Amino acid sequence: MPDATGLDRRMAEAVERIGSADLLVGIPSYRNAATIGHVARTVAEGLRRHFPRARAVVVDSDGGSDDGTPDRARGALDGTPSVVGAYVGPPGKGSAFRAIFEAARELGVGACAVVDSDLRSITPEWIERLLAPVVGGSADYVAPLYARHKHDGTITNTIAYPLTRALYGQRVRQPIGGEFAFSGELAGVFLDGGALEDSVWSTDVARFGIDxxxxxxxxxxxxxxxxxxxxxxxxxxxxxGADLGPMFRQVVGTAFRLAAASAPRWRAVSGSRDVPVVGEVRAVEPEEVRADAALLVRKLRAGAAEHRATWDGALSPDAAAAVRRALDEDVPRSLAGAAWATIVYDLLAASARRPERTDELVLALVPLYFGRVAAFIADARDMTTAASERLVEEQAVAFEERKAYLADTWPAA
Ligand SMILES: Nc1nc2c(ncn2[C@@H]2O[C@H](COP(=O)(O)OP(=O)(O)OP(=O)(O)O)[C@@H](O)[C@H]2O)c(=O)[nH]1
Ligand SMILES: [Mg+2]
Known part of the structure; x- marks a missing residue:
């Protein structure tokens, strides 16, 4: 096998034994023994039920779990052609995907899906919903659309969705949701560096920047x-507040690098368009996710001392004033709406001017993100998850409305 850098020997041998396939479902895992059995069984059932004639393979690409995760996957996939093993590369979800893309390329599959291994609500129909548009030839890339509790998906709601929509003009509501399907051809594009030219697999793309x-x-x-x-x-x-700092840095750092690499493309985009939805959308109230707003406000204030110099250097006067006001507010609402869009755009433009400072700039955004989420939690307090969607939409519209400002402050090529 040529350049098998992403697959360990056991995975490479399994791929070689299988030879070729039509469909592949990849599952990245790291210490998911409690949930991966259910996910892998459901994936296999979905493939059997909905794609009975396809030659399908399931891949568990594990990060070296010491809790028996791969054994659980093997047990659940008994009787299904499968590739289970540890990827080779820096630890992270993206490295796990790299091995999945490589398996997809070696097997020559036409369509590929990926699903997270900590899912509890996955059903066999998810596999059909994700893969069918690619298999049927009506789409090349399928993102998930689901109801997530209003306190879940905060990186998505405050930045990944608004930025994707404003920059690239497509209203992909869950651009980093974790469950996707794509053509075999796109898997090859991802493997080769996609929209970034440098060697992506040594960057945060190898971690949570992948989605x-x-x-x-x-x-x-x-x-x-x-x-x-x-x-x-x-x-x-x-x-x-407790868990998402590192993930935010990896996702947003990658989004900033992508925006810098794609400037000619996003400059040509104005407004945004709906993205077609497969399946009938129903309102569902997801399980509650607890979030500690007081902790978020404390983290916003604690960040001020550390990041003041970066804020002062990168933020425009309006954005800097909003940050100052927010630091004195019980609920930091000054970080919402147009002010939040301006803050993000100021740091994004600063990182385009000084790419070597991207990590520092993104790090300085983390406490402000905590403040933005605290304001959202307060505003959505008496709302159902479905009702809180309006707040997410308003924030996204503010990003669109401020896009001309980003283009104006963007460094000349
Ligand atoms: N192989 C591997 N998989 C990982 C690693 N980190 C995360 N994953 C997998 O990536 C998937 C998503 O990770 P989660 O930690 O659930 O993150 P998430 O659901 O995107 O993020 P939240 O919305 O913040 O919960 C899961 O299937 C994890 O097992 C890693 O270091 N190595
Ligand atoms: Mg998860």
């Missing part, structure tokens, strides 16, 4: 994008 990298690459390559309605997403959730 935004795939979605942005698909859009900028002109792929036909669809959204698959999957009901509610219930997974092992994280409290934004």
């Amino acid at each position: 935004i990298y795939m979605t942005t690459t698909a859009i900028t390559r002109g792929a036909r994008v669809a959204q698959a309605f999957l009901g509610a997403k219930i997974h092992d959730p994280k409290d934004p």
Whole structure:
């Protein structure tokens, strides 16, 4: 096998034994022994039920779990052609995907899907909803659409969705949702560096930057994008203030690098368009995710001392004034709406001017993101998840309305 850098020997041998396939479903995992059995069984059942004539393979690409995760996957996949093993590369979800893309390329599959291994609400129909548009030839890239509790998906709601929509003009509501399907051809594009030219597998694309990298690459390559309605997403959730700092840095750092690499493309886009939805959208109220707003406000204030110099250097006077006001507010509402869009755009433009400072700039955004989420939690307090969608939409519209400002402050090529 040529350049098998992403697959360990065991995976490479399994791929070689299988030889070729039509469909592949990849599952990245790291310490998911409690949930992966259910996910793998459901994937296999979905493939059997909905694609009975296809030659399908399931891949568990594991990060070296010491809790028996791969054994659970093997047990659940008994009787299904499968590739289970540890990927080779820096630890992270993206490295797991790299091995999945490589398996897809070696097997020559026409369509590929990926699903997270901590899912509790996955059903066999998810596999059909995700893969059918690609198999049927009506889409090249399918993102998930699901109801997530209003306190879940905060990186998506405050930045990944508004930025994807404003920059690239497509209203992909869950650009980093975790469940996707794509053509075999796109899997090859992702493997080769997609919308970024440098060696992506030594960057945050190898970690949690992978999802935004795939979605942005698909859009900028002109792929036909669809959204698959999957009901509610219930997974092992994280409290934004307690767990999400590193993930935010990886996702947003990657989004900034992608925006810098794709400037000619996004400059040519104005407004945004709906993305077709597969499946009938129903309102569902997902399981509650707890979030500690007081902790978020404390983290906003604690960040001020550390990041003041970066804020002062990169933020425009309006954005800097909003940050100052927010630091004195019980609920930092000054970080919402147009002010939040301006803050993000100021830091994004600063990172385009000084790419070597991207990590520092993104790090300085983390406490402001905590403040933005605290304001959202307060504003959505008496709302159902479905009702809180309006707040997410308003924020996204503000990003669109401020896009001309980003273009004006963007450095000349
Ligand atoms: N192989 C591998 N997989 C990982 C690693 N980190 C995360 N994953 C997998 O990536 C998927 C998503 O990770 P989660 O931690 O659930 O993150 P998430 O659901 O995107 O994020 P939240 O919305 O914040 O919960 C899961 O299937 C994880 O097992 C890793 O270091 N290596
Ligand atoms: Mg998860």
